[in-house]
Amino acid sequence: MIYPITLYGDSVLRTKADEIVEGEIDVKQLAEDMFETMHSADGIGLAAPQIGISKRIFVIDGSMLEDEQMKSFKQVFINPVIDGESGEAWDFEEGCLSIPHVRGDVSRKSVIKITYFDELWNKKTEEYDNMRARVIQHEFDHIDGKLFVDYLSPLKRKLLKNKLSEIMKGKVDVAYKVKKT
Numbered sequence: 484m485i486y487p488i489t490l491y492g493d494s495v496l497r498t499k500a501d502e503i504v505e506g507e508i509d510v511k512q513l514a515e516d517m518f519e520t521m522h523s524a525d526g527i528g529l530a531a532p533q534i535g536i537s538k539r540i541f542v543i544d545g546s547m548l549e550d551e552q553m554k555s556f557k558q559v560f561i562n563p564v565i566d567g568e569s570g571e572a573w574d575f576e577e578g579c580l581s582i583p584h585v586r587g588d589v590s591r592k593s594v595i596k597i598t599y600f601d602e603l604w605n606k607k608t609e610e611y612d613n614m615r616a617r618v619i620q621h622e623f624d625h626i627d628g629k630l631f632v633d634y635l636s637p638l639k640r641k642l643l644k645n646k647l648s649e650i651m652k653g654k655v656d657v658a659y660k661v662k663k664t
């Protein structure tokens with residue numbers, strides 16, 4: 484099932500999402516729906532608040548990318564905890580399905596260690612670096628109510644102000660289904 488994607492300005496994107504209790508919801512079905520929704524929008528990562536569900540789960544699928552590491556990276560993250568971030572911070576221009584046609588440089592550390600459950604409730608602790616770490620950091624922010632635009636410089640945010648308020652009003656031109664508030 485394809486869900487409409489929530490847009491910048493929707494309070495669910497600013498809410499710290501709740502942990503999922505095992506058995507409370509069908510996480511396999513939810514993850515499947517999230518992948519389907521994400522693929523319909525050509526995204527590489529999607530967090531539950533982006534489909535209006537305030538739960539701590541996100542999915543990533545980098546198979547459409549050229550990047551060697553991302554190509555084989557398809558994973559469901561449930562109740563993730565970032566155990567630590569290390570390495571050098573690097574800039575990359577990010578975007579977000581909930582903030583269409585807005586991009587901006589975000590500085591993030593290059594290595595993360597994360598503990599999470601997969602869709603079969605296997606607990607895993609893994610380390611990721613570079614692009615994989617970045618996508619995880621971006622999606623993890625979503626379940627804490629943070630967005631990449633929060634990291635932009637005050638000047639850049641000022642320049643984006645009109646664009647952001649248009650999105651808040653639901654004035655977006657995208658090829659995927661969105662939820663207007």
Ligand code: ZN
Pocket residue numbers: 578579580581621625
């Ligand atoms: Zn995003």
